[in-house]
Amino acid sequence: MTNQPDGYRPPQPSHPPAQPYRPGRVLPRAALPAVLLLACLAGIAAIMAGLLAFLTPVTTTLEAEAPQEINVVNVGGTGSYLPPTVGPGGPGVPLTQAAPTAPPPSPAASPVPPVATGRTVRPVRIAIPDLGVSAPLMRLGVKRSGEIQVPPLSRRNLAGWYRHGPVPGELGPAVILGHVNNRQGAAVFARLREIRRGQKIYVTRSDGVVAEFTVDGVEQVSKKTFPTERVYGNTTEAALRLITCGGVYDRKRHGYSDNIIVYATLSNTRAA
């Protein structure tokens, strides 16, 4: 039972009057030409960008995250200058290439005598706490072309020890390689360029010895002028070389233009 005064009508839901659908009504009439014009301009821009990308050599710069100075490549020209020593690395210090005849950098810490090393001893792990690196090691040889082998690209957190050289901790330059990146992203030595003189590198060996190395210097060298003698030449201490890629990636040559090389000297040893 309802008590409602006469003449009262409940409020009706208000509906807009039905309108026939007209496409031109979705957008204001004046906006359509602007949208079409914008589409044309965007299309032209995309075509231009595509053309530019196609015509220019495609390179990937690793320095995008941490800008660095341009590397000095020319070592033969009279006007070029290459520093006589390997630089210390670190923030604000450009990773330039030292002169071809420059010796390895002087030890940052007092070297300790090499560790007695049996023939079956192998390095099994490398750790660089300052860079957040902790990776297993595989053994590397040389390719048929004579170039040094590298770890498989599919394993990002894997470095490799060059087995035709000394074991880390043994007299001479032990060499460890790691990728800077692969298609999936950063790899084990992605931050190697950030290392600086005085920082520590730890290599665990199969005999339980942990060899502590102190970084002496770091340089970025053109692959065309790789300092073979400085890296692989005989040393009077137990030394370590870390190598990864740097510079720009050239898709046509399928490789980076430079190498980052870290020089370190044995400064302590302990049992694992």
Add this chain to the structure above:
Amino acid sequence: MRWSVRLRKIATVLALGVGAGAAAGLPASPAHAEGPYYFTCRGPLAPGGTVAVNISVSSREPAVGQPLVVQWQLGVQSPLKVNDPFDDRKLDKGGHLAVTGRVYATGVWTGRGTIDATGTEFYDAERLRQPDNLPLGAVANGQVIASNPGTGALRIGSLVIDLAPAESVWDDRFDDAGDFSVEYDGVWSANSGPWAGGETPINGSLQQTSRQGDTARFTFVGTGVDLIGMKNVDMSRFELTVDDGYPPVEYRQVHDAYWDAAAEPRLRETFTAIDGLPYGKYTLTVKNTIEGKYARVDAFRVRAATADNSAASPYRTVCRPPENVPLIPITVTEGGPGGPGGGPTDPQEPSPTDSGDNGDGDGNNGGGTPSTSATPSGGPTPSGSASPSGSASPTGSGTPSSGGTPTPNQVLVTTTVSGSPRPTQTVTATVTASPQVRITPVGAAATGEAPASGPSPGALMALGALLLGGGLAGGLVSRRRRAAHAGDRPGPTS
């Protein structure tokens, strides 16, 4: 007979003395010498022969960081002779004779504990087959560096001799020789044919299997290897891999031995596996990959572009020192790598490397013998000075030793080998002395890959074309519709 032996020994001693005399005038000449000792050889190249050896060390009191150079002088009366059943087919293209003299360092020394003096010489097939004994040639100096002061000793080890044929063929089955061996895993069987066409396998038979996964493993020493097999209608794909015992595999390739002309099987086909490897010991594995189809192994061809003594050649011969060779005591004194020049040097003239003058008493003298005469100063940077000529050799052998500029890890070595009855032969070589990195890689390291790329240029251009086309088409349609709309509109009523 006894007289001839004695005369030979006298001649050898004289020759060594002459050679040492020639070397004595050189800056790089050793200060202390041991010998001559008569090493007794065992092996295919010298069954029972002896070789006279003089061993010299640059100093018995080197400073810390100062290289200690060990020099070997080998007598010219070589016992080496190529006379074995391999000769006829293994040495047709000559061979590399490699010699390593090893000294063991005990005490204060670092590194692997051995000081190797090495030398390599190539002899062509004609020379190898001459009745004359094969010269041992000269070996380069070895060196070692002490890491801390103290006393240690050097122990004279053996002389290892290898002859690596430049190219040699190994049958499908053979007795192990040196580091060469072959083994078959699976159901391999011998087959001597005959096949249509009348050709026969090498030495009359080959090995074959038709089971998938069966392998033949040929271990060899050299720088390259081929498989010699055949092609036939009953054959198919097989895999060749080469490795040195450690991953990754150096080489892997699949060959197809199918040959559709059943009436013309092809024997003695060469399937090249690999070439240009660093000299060493490797294993070639042949693997049948198709069940029911044959893989056949007739022989293996091994190449050696150079040689060393890291692995045993089929001619491995070892000459051992006599039992009574004394240790060489060494006292390492303090002193930086800056050189012993700052220390109390008491220059000792290089002793003529004669047998008598440095026997036992010399090593223990306290009379201040930190000799600096021979060792290049400056730690790891030998001076590498050119050796002057004009030696004291009665034969008047000059020693022109230019040899270019030594790199920091090289030592300019002048080794003089005096010949008798031939005239004095002088060999000058610049060599790397005991490289810590045994094989130096070529060039840089390829340690990176392109990151995931953005949109490709083609996709960008296609998108642009789509947008541009859509915009233009849309504009056109809109314009036409507007024009049509304007055409339909009724005009002003009159």
